Amino acid sequence: MYQFGEKIRFDLFGKSHADCVGGILEGLPAGVRIDETEIAEAVALRKPVAKIGTPRAEDDKVEIVQGLTDGKTDGNPLLIIIRNKNTDGSKYLKFSTTPRPGHADLPALVKFPEHDIRGGGQFSGRLTVAIVATGNICEQFNRSFGIETAAYTSSIGNIEDKDDRSFEEARGSRVYPTRSCTEDLDKKMYGDIVAAGNDGDSVGGTVTCITEGLPIGFGGIWFDALDALIAKAMFGIPACKGIEFGKGFGLGRMRGSQSNDPYYYDNGVRTRTNNMGGIVGGMSDGAPMVFRTVFKPTPSIAKEQDTVDLDRNCNDKVAVTGRHDPCIVPRAVIVVECMTALVIADQIMKEKVME
Template identity: 60%
Template sequence: MAYSYCTNRRPQMYTLGKKLRFSLFGKSHAPCVGCILEGVPQGTPIDLDAMAAELALRRPSKGIGTDRVEKDLPRIVCGITDGKADGNPIIIEIDNGNVDDSKYLPFIETPRPGHADLPALLDLPKFDITGGGQFSGRLTAAIVAAGSIARKLLEAEGIQIGAFCRSIGDVEDTEDRGMTDARNSRKLPTRACTEELDSAMSECILAARKDADSVGGVVECIVTGLPIGFGGIWYEALDAELARAVFAIPACKGVEFGKGFGITRMRGSESNDAYRFDSDGKIVTKTNNMGGIVGGMADGAPVVFRAAFKPTPSIGAKQETVNLKTCQNAELEIKGRHDPCIAPRAVSVVEAVAALVLADQMERGL
């Protein structure tokens, strides 16, 4: 008996936020991916150059990335007139240059381990997985485009977001890092904070690529300028909403704030971030083990969280899988172009997601 495919799923868009509402659509091998951003106040200046710059950071870097050409030119369908939000929902489309899905056809019978193929095939109409379908990292281009608008709303209130690669494979950046380091990482292909780390991380990625394999990495994100009390509680908590949205990025397998799981090895006397008045009479914390959030709200320290990205599931090395047609065990060797490491490209996606969540909380008055 062959496995049967479900064909009755109702199409839907996937939406984040309540006042600043971001909805994602498209597939990697459809004509385009895109998004609808509702709730941007009328008259807000929209910087399309900044959007293009953010999209350029998400593109694969020569050498360490896939050689797939991603042009990522955003097309504003509506919502922006004369460089300002005009009060309509902002609709952005980004064309997919490569819509040849032939390399993906084998996965309909022999699903890729680590990718979404198996559960998707048994739940979605079968051609939806071509090119990764709705599960593809390609959709993150639309997240980055909308995130650039959210980022400007935050910057107008003095809130800055910066991220970088904390580790790739076993190469780890062990220094304390701040916003300037995150900004510097924008110049380096791996999004490491220094050139030395960038070389070591690149080497690690290239070694994996040589073996037809892939590696994972950790992206760290820093947010400054949030006033004490920004955020909410329970399901509106700043950490809860950030974690939910960051976990939705394809390939994310973990999110931790501040010292994260490491805090369990500390005593309370060590982990509590003591409060002091600084010379300007402002309340500050002496340490930042909580990652700038207590009770779901900002405590005045920079918000710091890390997201773990697994090794790219599509690898050239031979893997074990099953054949859904013959119901026999099978082997799979994946052809085609895939990033040997997702983390460097995920840095701008993490920043964008953080911007969308924070700008929505800001618009909700949390």
């Protein structure tokens, strides 16, 4: 099991081709009302869409085995499982000797002699369905404190959304298959993913995430800084290779007079801009928390690439013919949203906002 969180602890378990994947969520107070329909809706947003997602079709039925009684948390750890039904490991066996570049195969095979290569084993994006189910429960908990999170696709390949989107626009992205914010962007991004797939290739992109309602001072300092915890959470998601808050790396090209977010009064302290992405000193400054993550192109591609044969100790070639997402980004959007909700819920309990 892979653990995350302190006051709200999340354990992730399972493998791509095991009987199930799942999560254990401990630490939520008893009596929190949980809407299971909303969990199913969140999980559905992670499902692959035809032509831009993997052909592997799972019903993704979320089973809450314990921890929920009459629609409310009952103080026991929530145990959640999602069964793997549509498994076919046949195309993976050759990666035991000829590891896929870009995937976890090589270090996993060296480190874990019993590694189950089918579907990438425990390194599979399949496990993120459990992050979505448990994270949505946290999102429902956070909402009772007026805190909400929404994410959207901000770029695919070279197609970039140049606008800073509002929370409502981010939430509105749910109607588009690529999870971008407009119909026009959706068409272009969809076309780019299809083209990459048709080419036997894959494409990457970015996800932007917005959290509203954080009170000023929400977060920790130093290694418990809110941005540090979010970064740790994001790098736990397979294929995430970078994160920036607010203007992020762009801050390196600014002067302080441009980058600082000046304060003013309007029913409390506000910031005129949000170059910091809502975090200073590891804590919320009251502006929405905004960060952007980058997801690399899917490693498994049909194009032939150089690899090695680990049995024969020689150079070789590998081409991936199994079922894969030509782009991870559209499916990663809800994962980013729900992983953020897990961090926020844990922080709510640490802050003892409950008292």
